Amino acid sequence: MTARRPMIGLAMVSAATLIVVAARLLVVRTLDGTFVVGWPSAVLGQFRIDAVLAAAAAGAALGVSGAIMQTLLRNPLASPFVLGVTSGAGAGVALASLAAAWAGVAAPVGAALGVPALIGAVTALGVVLLLARRGGSIDPVTLILSGVIVGAIASALSTVAESLLPPERRGLLAGWLFGRIPDVPDPGALTACAFAACGLTALAATWGSRLDAAALSDDEARSVGVPLAPMRTAMFLGCGIATAASVALCGPIAFIGLLAPHCARAMVGPRNRLLVVGSAVAGAGLLIGADALRQWIDIGGGRLPLGAVTAVAGGIAFLVLLRKTTGAWPR
Amino acid sequence: MRTLDFQSPTLRRGAFQLAIGVIAPSPGRITVLIGPNGGGKTTALRLAAGLLMPDTGSVLIDGEPVHALSALQRAARIALVTQRPDVGAPFSVREVAALGRIARPTDAQRVERALQRVGLAALADRPYHSLSGGQQQRVAVARALAQHEPGGVLLLDEAFAAVDPPEAAAIVRAVREEAAAGATVLAATHDMAVASAIADDVWCIVAGQTRAFGPASDLLTAGALPALLGVAIAEVNGANGRIAVADYRAILPTQAP
Numbered sequence: 001m002t003a004r005r006p007m008i009g010l011a012m013v014s015a016a017t018l019i020v021v022a023a024r025l026l027v028v029r030t031l032d033g034t035f036v037v038g039w040p041s042a043v044l045g046q047f048r049i050d051a052v053l054a055a056a057a058a059g060a061a062l063g064v065s066g067a068i069m070q071t072l073l074r075n076p077l078a079s080p081f082v083l084g085v086t087s088g089a090g091a092g093v094a095l096a097s098l099a100a101a102w103a104g105v106a107a108p109v110g111a112a113l114g115v116p117a118l119i120g121a122v123t124a125l126g127v128v129l130l131l132a133r134r135g136g137s138i139d140p141v142t143l144i145l146s147g148v149i150v151g152a153i154a155s156a157l158s159t160v161a162e163s164l165l166p167p168e169r170r171g172l173l174a175g176w177l178f179g180r181i182p183d184v185p186d187p188g189a190l191t192a193c194a195f196a197a198c199g200l201t202a203l204a205a206t207w208g209s210r211l212d213a214a215a216l217s218d219d220e221a222r223s224v225g226v227p228l229a230p231m232r233t234a235m236f237l238g239c240g241i242a243t244a245a246s247v248a249l250c251g252p253i254a255f256i257g258l259l260a261p262h263c264a265r266a267m268v269g270p271r272n273r274l275l276v277v278g279s280a281v282a283g284a285g286l287l288i289g290a291d292a293l294r295q296w297i298d299i300g301g302g303r304l305p306l307g308a309v310t311a312v313a314g315g316i317a318f319l320v321l322l323r324k325t326t327g328a329w330p331r
Numbered sequence: 332m333r334t335l336d337f338q339s340p341t342l343r344r345g346a347f348q349l350a351i352g353v354i355a356p357s358p359g360r361i362t363v364l365i366g367p368n369g370g371g372k373t374t375a376l377r378l379a380a381g382l383l384m385p386d387t388g389s390v391l392i393d394g395e396p397v398h399a400l401s402a403l404q405r406a407a408r409i410a411l412v413t414q415r416p417d418v419g420a421p422f423s424v425r426e427v428a429a430l431g432r433i434a435r436p437t438d439a440q441r442v443e444r445a446l447q448r449v450g451l452a453a454l455a456d457r458p459y460h461s462l463s464g465g466q467q468q469r470v471a472v473a474r475a476l477a478q479h480e481p482g483g484v485l486l487l488d489e490a491f492a493a494v495d496p497p498e499a500a501a502i503v504r505a506v507r508e509e510a511a512a513g514a515t516v517l518a519a520t521h522d523m524a525v526a527s528a529i530a531d532d533v534w535c536i537v538a539g540q541t542r543a544f545g546p547a548s549d550l551l552t553a554g555a556l557p558a559l560l561g562v563a564i565a566e567v568n569g570a571n572g573r574i575a576v577a578d579y580r581a582i583l584p585t586q587a588p
Contacts, residue, residue, distance in 0.1 A: 074419020209433040215420035216430060219382050219413045220471070224478055225406030225434030270420050 006274045009267035013278045017285030024052055024292040033298060047183040053194075054185040055291045056284040058246035059256055060197035062086075063283020065239040066257030067264065067276050068204055071211050072232055075140045077321060079258035080243040081314075082144060084124045084151030086254065089247035090177055091154035092120020094161035097173050101165050107172065111188030113248035121244040124150050125236060137218065179251040179307030181291045186249070193245040200238040201280045207231065208273025253307055255314020256287050262321065286310075332358040332482045332513045333408055335392055340378050340385035349374050349539040356517050356532065358482070361510045363530035363547070364519040367560065371539045372519040373414060376486050379517060380411045392484065406434035410479040414488040416471035418459050425455040427470050431478030438477075445476035448505040450498070465494040472502050482513035490518065491525045503529050523564065527551055527574040535559045551575045 025048050027037050039045055066079035080086045096116035097107045108116065128150050132143035162173050204211060213226045222228050246253065263286070264278030290313070294304045337354040349371045356362040364372045377383045378390050381397035389396045392408055400408075410431070418427055428451075429442045446452045449469040454462065459470060472490055479485050485506065491499045506529060510516045517534075520526055526533065530547035542559050543550055550556070556564040556575055563581035566573045 071420060074417075209430075212420070212422070212426070213430045213433050215418055215422065216427075217413055217415065217417040219377065219380070219411065220416060220474075222382055222402055223380055223406065223409065223411035223413075224430055224474070225403045227402045265421070270422050271426065 006269045006271065009269065010274050010278050010281070013264055013267050013281050013285070017281050017288070020285045020289045020292065021052055021056075024048065024055075024288050024295075027292070027296070029296050029298065035296070050185055050190075051181050051183050051291060052288055054190055054249055055181045055287040057190060057193040057197055058181075058250040058253065059260070059283040059285070059287030060201065060280040061193055061242035061246040061283070062253065062257035062287070063260030063264070063279040063281070064197060064201045064204060064276050065242045066259075066283070067261035067272070067279035068200070068211070068235050068239055069257070070261050071272055071275075072214055072235055073138060073140075073143060074215055075138075075143060076262070077140075077144050077258070077318070078147075079255070079261075080121075080239065080246075081151070081252070081254045081256075082258055082318070083128050083147035084149075084154055085121045085128075085147075085240065085243045086247060086252040086257075087151040087154035087158070088124025089117040089121040089244045090252035091157040091161070092116035092118070092123075092244075093247065094158035094173060094177065095120075097169065098161040098164055101169055107169060110186030111192050111248065113189065114192055114244055117244035117247045118241060120154065121247070122237070122240040124154055125240055129236070176251045177307075178305040179253040179310065181250055181287070181306055189245070189249045193242075193249045196238075196242040196245040197280060200242045201276055203238060204235065204276040205273050207235075208271065208276070211235075211272035211276075212270075250287075251307065253287065254311040255318060256283050256290075256310055258321070259314055259317055260286055262317075333393055333484050333515055334358060335379060335390070335484050335515050335517070336394075337375075337378070337388075337390050339388035340390050341387045342374060342378065342383060342385050344374075347371075347374075347539060349378075351375055351536060351539070351541045354534060354541060354544055356515050356534070358515045359510055359513050360531035361506065361516040361518060361529050362532040362534055363526045364517060364534050364536060365521070365523070365526055365560070366536040366542070367538075368521065371536045373488055374539075375534075375536060376411070376488050376517060376519055379484070380409055380486055381405045382411075403434050406478065407480065407483075409484040409486060410475040411486045412471050412475045412488060412490045414492070416467060418467075422459050423455070424451060424457050424459050424462065424470055427459050428455075428473040428477050431474040431476070434478070442473075442477045445473040448476060448501065448508075449473045450501040465498050468493045469498055469502065472505065476505055476509070479509060479514065481509070483515075485509055485514050485516045487516070487518040489520060491520055491522060499525065523551070523556070523575040523577055527569070527572075 029035050062080055069078040070076055093113050093116050100107045128146045131146035132138045158177055162170060210226045210231060213221045213224050260283035261279040263282040264275055268274045268278035290309045291306060294306050294309050297304055335356055337351055339352055342349040366372050378385060384398040428446055432438060446455050449472050451469055451473060506516055530551060533547050533550040534544045535542040553564045553566040563578040564575050565578040566575055
């Protein structure tokens, strides 16, 4: 599907995201189960604003990373979570927490989570890309399978690290590994994630037509003037940094990076210059929306874990995309 | 006009070794690369496009080694149609053709003109992936034509392989026009009838080595080709001269009635 007026599509994506932001800020379910619309006290209001800012930064980082991965890998199923990058970043943090416990020092928090998250993210992405390489090109099915398996191994490592932690340290990591939008985000982690998301989006939009050409075969892309190898390295590194920054801020969150580019593409069209911007905006909107749903839905036992909301909704969408595309663009 | 010179480039990849010697395809003429599959036609074209670096020797464009140019510099001088064009995004036909212009200022007129020349103007807004294989092949040619500057180098790797004769005719016409305007055209094909239709010169590569290089009138004949390619070739009378075709009846064993 090609949107005829990409700017109007982008405006619509932005408007939808603004509506979700307003809903998250103004609509809450109280403890007795009734819904209240309105602005609370300044203190509670600040919690909501901070949660929206954190979800916007993390969602934008995941959305733009997903769009770039789908373009560079020519695969509509590629995204930080499906390729194991999110789980890799989570495993990096979990193993760093375990190392800190064994060394008898405080567990890393806030922006300091970014370093082990980045190491985990880049390691996972590197392993997946190596495994998927067949005779100089990347096999779409092997890519997705490698990502799923590397992601599963990374998640298992996180579980092992969690089980080896002393009980008093376990709860913090366990809650974080579910994925959650902090009401009081660490300022350093929030700033880092916002910068990573905006920086990556700006770079990808600047290189929009080069990214478009990267959809061609390698030989064709290079022959029309794309310095493919350096661009891929820079872009994948950027995706690793943005994903790691989102994980440091909100924990590993599934499927936002897969869904946001598809939502954006339906509205904005496939050209990357605007698609990456639309994907960042859609990612922000989706994650803020998922956080709002988590607040509103009560199935007993308190609020839903955010990671579960995005995994269930996103998992179903992944299966629909898998049936539609089987890892290639619609014929 | 650009000049393209193969200065004895060699390349070894596993058991395959390419050593094609000194060859200079003439500007303004269409040089057709022929030879058995796996013999080195595509490798020669990838060397010319600067996509491979030779182990020894070099390929020069205007006296400069092709592989030493930046991707942008190469794109301004050399346009390439690959054997298996691929588009990994849901672009329209026009958007794919326009990718030929990313290295230089986008010129919408050139893109439209290129689509017209290969007979795809009416399909420009269609999704690329809804097209047939032959139509997709023509989109790749349109993309290369949009990129190609008059007098530049145009490399075609089996650009006629998946297309019907009427579709191929549109490509042949466009390629001939570019050659007439001074382009150096190097086109690989396994189809002797296509070669007969477009070749000014013939370059035959067998097992990584240049077997022959010369005017088509000398080489694309039932007398010369069997010795070069090791297959039976027949000549038939076409409307505009004689055409060489692979003689499958002579190649295949005859069946008892």
